[in-house]
Amino acid sequence: MPEQIVEPLIKRLAVLDEKGNETVTPAPSLTDEELKRMYELLVLARTFDQRALTLQREGRLGTYPSILGQEASQLGSALASEKGDWLFPSYRESGVYIALGFPLHMLLQYWAGDERGMRVPEGMNVLPVCIPVGTQIPHAVGAAMAAKYRKDRAAAIVYFGDGGSSRGDFHEGMNMAGVFKLPVVFLCQNNQWAISVPRDRQTASKTIAQKAVAYGFEGIQVDGNDFLAVYKATRDAMAKAKEGGGPTLIECVTYRMSDHTTADDASRYRPKEETEKWKARDPLLRMRLYLEKKGLWTEAYQKDAEAHATAMVDEAQKNAESVAAPDPKDMFTYTYAGLTQRQAREIKDF
Amino acid sequence: MPEQIVEPLIKRLAVLDEKGNETVTPAPSLTDEELKRMYELLVLARTFDQRALTLQREGRLGTYPSILGQEASQLGSALASEKGDWLFPSYRESGVYIALGFPLHMLLQYWAGDERGMRVPEGMNVLPVCIPVGTQIPHAVGAAMAAKYRKDRAAAIVYFGDGGSSRGDFHEGMNMAGVFKLPVVFLCQNNQWAISVPRDRQTASKTIAQKAVAYGFEGIQVDGNDFLAVYKATRDAMAKAKEGGGPTLIECVTYRMSDHTTADDASRYRPKEETEKWKARDPLLRMRLYLEKKGLWTEAYQKDAEAHATAMVDEAQKNAESVAAPDPKDMFTYTYAGLTQRQAREIKDF
Amino acid sequence: MATMNAVQALNLALSEEMERDKDVVVLGEDVGKNGGVFRVTEGLYDRFGPERVMDMPLAETGIVGAAIGMAFYGLKPVVEMQFMGFIYAAVEHLFSHAARIRTRSRGRFTASLVVRTPYGAGVKALEHHSESAEALFCHMPGLKVVVPSSPLTAKGLLLSAIRDPDPVLFLEPTRLYRMLKEEVPEIDYTVPLGKARIVREGTDVTLIAWGSMLQRAMKAVEGFNTEVIDLLTLSPLDEETVLQSVKKTGRVVIVHEAPSMCGLGAELSALIAEFAMLHLKAPILRVTSYDVVLPLPKLEAYYLPSIEKIRKAIETVLQY
Amino acid sequence: MATMNAVQALNLALSEEMERDKDVVVLGEDVGKNGGVFRVTEGLYDRFGPERVMDMPLAETGIVGAAIGMAFYGLKPVVEMQFMGFIYAAVEHLFSHAARIRTRSRGRFTASLVVRTPYGAGVKALEHHSESAEALFCHMPGLKVVVPSSPLTAKGLLLSAIRDPDPVLFLEPTRLYRMLKEEVPEIDYTVPLGKARIVREGTDVTLIAWGSMLQRAMKAVEGFNTEVIDLLTLSPLDEETVLQSVKKTGRVVIVHEAPSMCGLGAELSALIAEFAMLHLKAPILRVTSYDVVLPLPKLEAYYLPSIEKIRKAIETVLQY
């Protein structure tokens, strides 16, 4: 008759149902203006993402990972950060950069294969795209340690997927965050797939959220297509982090509507019906229905928002495509702070 | 009002109390002969361990990690394995090798700096000492995959410490074991210290056992100084594994009574009182009291057991010390299956 | 005999060997239904089932670690590492365990396994998708490193690698996956490990290359009387073939895709400078990528050794 | 000025720099109360507190990963890796992030950090406690690799490493930790990175060594007119100093503790074979450990380059 000693509970948070109605959880307090601004950013993110796919098909961008379906998870969380906070995206986070006001033309420039697109503007604490899955997690933990050491009122958010949760980096980072009670929010976008590997072959745990039990801090599951739920969960977790309450793991349950990247063909491994089912849960639609109910949305407003987004993306594309080609010497300039003797010899080739 | 969705429970198992009395959990069914044989192995393990420390002090062994205080965790688990099972020790597992009947003189030979001590006898499925903390964990998982693939009725046990639970290897291995429902038992000896780092700086989770929640299988905490509890928990977990019930994490709560290794000085970082407190929980003493209560133990029996153990260790020491020095050519012989062109040139130096 | 590209040749090797030897299993990320991101494992999942073609959780350390455990048990795992840029997480298991278990256990346990991975730049890929880090693995005794340069060598070398008793890192030049087609026999033939091949005979210069750079080297030597050696196995090195050629020609150009500093070109040069010095007529030249962090696609073409640079190096050594 | 060993000199460098610069923090396994297993961080915990001297969970990937995050934020982390044999788990973070973040962000973020680690054999240690894997890290553009050879250089180089804007791997020869004592000034002095030093002038042979092998090399050259170069920084290489010496002497012996295949000796040899070939009078010899898995203590003495082997190499090149 063994004795029971630990009984952790994992919860799921939702604010809106699929029809945009408020559920039992009260919506976060946001003014009408704020709600509209956020919705417009969602529209911008989708517009940007669709344009990137088009440009890739036209051979004007390299491989690109679409965020279709994940806009609420990305913008809902990033918009809950404050100036001074630090964000650590993976590679599928156009929505995070857009939420922060990252120059759109630089995003396009980066995906066209030009490092200069990731020269993050001064004062914007977001890291460049991180490709090796999960490796950004300990970086965020280190930044949180630094913030704590400096006694800055700042927290870090780190983005990763269901696949990323399988990497040792996730474990080691989460564990350190628990031990040092660090101001960091672990934001997992569980979009059900890691390329062709479905969520249930990635881990046998019922949720990703419950993995926080292993580290002695709170894990919570959130409807990741519910912008307001993601916003609320992240805002609360960030506030807690800054009050010294330690880390939180947030699992956003969402769905990758597109292929993994433009180099992938999801029809090889993914049942079409599954994707169809998720269409009804579109995060933009849900937010729109909510705004409509609040009297903030009209057809005209939608057209305006779309037109504005298109204009911004047009402008970004124009700027990105008119940038001069990079100087081959840059390869040398940015490897170390200064040239090595060998590089000084090699650079003469240019 | 978030909804609750996961409620895992972690239990603690104990069979004997500190006075050797049976608790609520029934003792595993073992004959008197079996119980005595197991107790004698505990005595042997301790005798060996103490001799190794002496030899090290005399400069006849290299660095050696004592198992003092952990004998019940090591032998209780290893003795629950059956022929055909695979065992993956770390570096602090003399007790595991001894339980399996590994030649004692080879153990001494190894710790004296001679690889030949780890030429595991054919038919004995135990891996050599593994030094990089935690790295043996995925190996055990792989072996379990192989056993499953071959449809062998075999399971793997992998040993690691509280420190080892912090490594990414632990996470990745546990996660794979969960996904594939593999026949593997993860046996953590939580001896409260990783060199100078105490358990509560290693992880903020209340138990190591609860880390299994992250992987969707069972974790259980066991009194690691209670031989019968460890034996029972491991035997049950191994049986479950072989029935296709998947993996189990067993946390043996125990204590490293010695310095980390002979190269360490625990008085630099560890309060003496803590060690004193654990003395009363000596695993051999507890088993002895239990046997005494069952009428299986007498002073004379104890003397005999000790004398027999000493004779075996004397013999082992004699054998180890009379082995001829290794041939330098062995360096070349065992790097690859055959000599490379370069090695064929280099080996001419000898 | 069918005409096929390297992807097809590798796929053929895998399926033939899995048919022949039940101990051979394939594991990695997206190797199952998806058939691998480059389709090298296409069809294997359907043919051999999920028990032998295992889609693993996204965890390179654990994947290679588990493969090592399988090898201890007696299986012959063939791991697909999705790109060489992600192998770094598995370096500890390869160096500290795969390479050393034979020594550690005095031969009682071994790690007969293959880690296959696409490597090399020139396909306009994302960051970390273009590594050419072969030299790192050549430095670790106990590991073997093999690089085919064509469909024919790809199949024959992969079969040898799977059958080899030691752990083999098998590098597949991404750029060549679909570039060349060749007649590849659908029978059991092998290309032996540890043997370089002379792809072109010549008397004035010895050019040494492998994998991704071989095609470029072959174009560069046109019009010169240059001997071209395709190493095929990078470690252990076929020193005899290299030294014999150099003793004949007296001039050496080494071409590789990795940066020069501590690349495999350095080892070849040092080998020659120790054992064939007296036959040399000219400095030993290395034509490599620059010693910089691998650039993204916009600068990639400037980074890699060009045909022109190789030609210039040949011309330079010929001046002596 | 006090007489001290390398452990004390390193400890002094750390405490002085922590006093001067609040951004410097120390992290690793057992670096706190225990003062590090070799006592290099002794006393720092009491003096600077647990916020600046951090005992980390046992997780090398995460420790180095977190240090990189700290560096992004603006701190100057100094990581202690307990032994070089355990650095492999951190290779991905060092290669894919520390070395590349400057390139990736076009200079907006950098990873100014130091990873200190004891390295080298000869102390009769357990498996994995004797690695000399410097060449691996020299192959990765974006990283610097530094190796002191004495208490004086240890302090001066560590201060330079901490202040350097790029990530530095700082290798401390385990065998020298307490072997030599030297006068070490208790003032702020630095030994510059990227500069080799000529420890002994000579005209007949250039002997190149570093770290753990320097003392042995110095004993071996007794009686010869040999110039000895102590590299100090392995990457980026001070090519000028090496080439200048070789052009003078015309003969080269390189000594290192790692196996020969793709070791740093290969790079030095290749550099010379390309840029000083016409000055050479003899083959370039490398005296290294054997190309085998590092043995346990009973065979360790046979593995390492002996003084006698170094002398023999010098005699050999002198015959030309």
Ligand SMILES: Cc1ncc(C[n+]2csc(CCOP(=O)(O)OP(=O)(O)O)c2C)c(N)n1
């Ligand atoms: C360490 C590493 N291994 C493999 C890859 C190749 N890869 C890119 S994305 C991906 C799947 C990631 O899945 P997930 O973490 O769920 O994120 P998602 O793509 O769904 O956003 C893989 C295997 C990689 N980038 N990094």
Ligand SMILES: Cc1ncc(C[n+]2csc(CCOP(=O)(O)OP(=O)(O)O)c2C)c(N)n1
């Ligand atoms: C990967 C790795 N890092 C560091 C070390 C050095 N080291 C040896 S044992 C140890 C502590 C291990 O603690 P734990 O896992 O609790 O096992 P215990 O020693 O208590 O049995 C450390 C840090 C190592 N052997 N391997």
Ligand SMILES: [Mg+2]
């Ligand atoms: Mg995903």
Ligand SMILES: [Mg+2]
């Ligand atoms: Mg412990």
